[in-house]
Amino acid sequence: MKKLSLIFMTLVAALFAGQSIAGDxxxxxxxxxxxxxxxxxxxxxxxxxxxELDLAADLCKRMNAQCEIVAQAWxxxxxxxxxxxxxxxxxxxxxxxxxxKVITFSRDYAAxxxxxxxxxxxxxxxxxxxxxxxxxxxxxxxxxxxxTDIVAEFKGxxxxxxxxxxxxxxxxxxxxxxxTIRTYDTQENLDLDLQAGRVDTALASMSYWVPLFxxxxxxxxxxxxxxxxxxxxxxxxxxxxRQKDQDLADMFTKAINEAIADGTISKLAIKxxxxxxxxxxx
Amino acid sequence: xxxxxxxxxxxxxxxxxxxxxxxxxxxxxCSYLFGIIVGILFASLKLSQFIVLRYVADFYTTVVRGIPxxxxxxxxxxxxxxxxxxxxxxxxxxDGYIDPPLFVTGMVCIGLSAGAYITExxxxxxxxxxxxxxxxxxxxxxxxxxxxxxxxVPQVARYALPGLGNVxxxxxxxxxxxxxxxxxxxMRSAAVASGSTKEPFTFYLLxxxxxxxxTSISNRGFLRxxxxxxxxxxYS
Numbered sequence: 001m002k003k004l005s006l007i008f009m010t011l012v013a014a015l016f017a018g019q020s021i022a023g024d025x026x027x028x029x030x031x032x033x034x035x036x037x038x039x040x041x042x043x044x045x046x047x048x049x050x051x052e053l054d055l056a057a058d059l060c061k062r063m064n065a066q067c068e069i070v071a072q073a074w075x076x077x078x079x080x081x082x083x084x085x086x087x088x089x090x091x092x093x094x095x096x097x098x099x100x101k102v103i104t105f106s107r108d109y110a111a112x113x114x115x116x117x118x119x120x121x122x123x124x125x126x127x128x129x130x131x132x133x134x135x136x137x138x139x140x141x142x143x144x145x146x147x148t149d150i151v152a153e154f155k156g157x158x159x160x161x162x163x164x165x166x167x168x169x170x171x172x173x174x175x176x177x178x179x180t181i182r183t184y185d186t187q188e189n190l191d192l193d194l195q196a197g198r199v200d201t202a203l204a205s206m207s208y209w210v211p212l213f214x215x216x217x218x219x220x221x222x223x224x225x226x227x228x229x230x231x232x233x234x235x236x237x238x239x240x241x242r243q244k245d246q247d248l249a250d251m252f253t254k255a256i257n258e259a260i261a262d263g264t265i266s267k268l269a270i271k272x273x274x275x276x277x278x279x280x281x282x
Numbered sequence: 283x284x285x286x287x288x289x290x291x292x293x294x295x296x297x298x299x300x301x302x303x304x305x306x307x308x309x310x311x312c313s314y315l316f317g318i319i320v321g322i323l324f325a326s327l328k329l330s331q332f333i334v335l336r337y338v339a340d341f342y343t344t345v346v347r348g349i350p351x352x353x354x355x356x357x358x359x360x361x362x363x364x365x366x367x368x369x370x371x372x373x374x375x376x377d378g379y380i381d382p383p384l385f386v387t388g389m390v391c392i393g394l395s396a397g398a399y400i401t402e403x404x405x406x407x408x409x410x411x412x413x414x415x416x417x418x419x420x421x422x423x424x425x426x427x428x429x430x431x432x433x434x435v436p437q438v439a440r441y442a443l444p445g446l447g448n449v450x451x452x453x454x455x456x457x458x459x460x461x462x463x464x465x466x467x468x469m470r471s472a473a474v475a476s477g478s479t480k481e482p483f484t485f486y487l488l489x490x491x492x493x494x495x496x497t498s499i500s501n502r503g504f505l506r507x508x509x510x511x512x513x514x515x516x517y518s
Binding site: 033034035036037041042043044045046070071072073075076079080082083084085 | 287293294295298359361363364367461462463464466470473474475477478479480
């Protein structure tokens with residue numbers, strides 16, 4: 001009877017305690033979605049491949065850790081991290097304030113800039129600003145001039161954007177009063193209207209545009225203006241980690257810094273995205 | 283639509299989709315059998331003369347039928363693993379990573395929710411057998427076992443089968459929810475294939491066809507079973 005009640009007490013304690021696995025990171029389990037090309041996807045033989053798979057292998061080597069990759073559907077990818085099914089998420093997950101309330105992140109390893117796209121016959125087809133890339137988190141005078149240029153160039157035009165995205169947030173914040181914003185439920189519908197001339201330009205992530213331009217569907221369109229990151233666009237894509245495992249997040253950050261410094265991430269990004277989507281050294 | 287995507291082998295996705303269909307079938311059958319066992323158990327509790335047992339069974343069917351299946355899955359999958367690990371480290375001092383096998387987790391989740399519906403189906407079928415027949419069987423001196431096998435079971439089977447067929451179809455479709463725990467069944471295969479090839483229409487259409495195939499084949503089985511169970515009844 002005593003034994004029984006002991007077991008019962010432990011059960012109850014276990015329910016409320018939350019598990020506690022010591023921070024030995026020689027083995028790390030990393031979850032990915034496996035259905036988000038080219039970040040992480042599955043080839044037709046069933047093997048997980050993609051930018052993040054290559055990157056994970058590289059980072060694990062730098063951390064001297066043995067890594068196991070787990071495929072997990074996007075729904076439930078954060079709850080399963082919390083439940084201890086794996087230790088880290090590398091699944092094209094943007095670092096946002098909302099997610100930061102429940103998990104922590106390593107530094108970002110990739111940030112795909114947002115770009116405007118116009119028809120190549122458009123009068124705006126050669127639009128350029130003084131800077132090629134700008135980070136909106138901290139705006140310097142040159143970037144300020146570029147934003148003024150963008151506002152002047154697109155004044156009175158109609159801009160298409162996918163609804164409920166960071167891109168829409170940017171348009172409302174920076175261009176809201178000077179342009180007409182049209183929102184679309186899918187990016188594909190937006191592409192059709194851009195080709196039909198119903199919108200003058202469209203704003204979306206470069207990791208979407210580049211592969212599109214390589215296929216037939218992207219004929220007659222081109223990217224204009226600077227690549228924009230930071231600010232309303234969030235702080236890039238990072239490794240998602242349980243809040244109590246800050247030490248693991250720091251290990252990833254250190255390994256990512258090394259991989260950015262020696263050009264590994266740029267190389268992998270060019271291989272998978274067709275352009276350098278790597279984060280800048282901090 | 284690009285049909286080269288639907289070939290077998292390393293170049294196409296047909297083998298992945300088919301494996302997903304087999305997994306769906308395996309989970310559905312195991313969960314259903316588990317659900318029938320659970321259902322018979324709780325139906326007998328519900329019909330018991332002890333009020334406490336009736337309350338226990340009422341609690342189960344009310345809760346499980348009243349909350350979404352997805353929530354049951356989250357509770358069993360996420361809660362179950364954490365509980366198991368805490369027991370392991372609390373009682374046995376084992377600090378490694380343990381997890382109940384995915385298949386068993388999926389089977390328990392879907393089976394528990396199917397079981398709640400099956401409980402009600404069986405309870406209804408038992409109550410549909412006229413009380414007079416049991417009394418008559420008692421009057422001619424049949425033993426409890428004989429009354430159960432000769433009077434109750436054949437009629438309960440007949441009354442319950444249409445309802446059980448319904449629950450089976452629900453179970454088959456509910457298995458699509460367990461893709462959240464990482465078990466690769468039809469929906470997860472379709473999601474992976476469409477995300478990797480950017481051809482969602484092809485693969486979700488195929489998933490729909492596979493579900494329709496599975497449900498219509500099994501539906502025929504249930505119709506046959508119903509005909510067999512009703513062979514002693516004349517509908518005029």
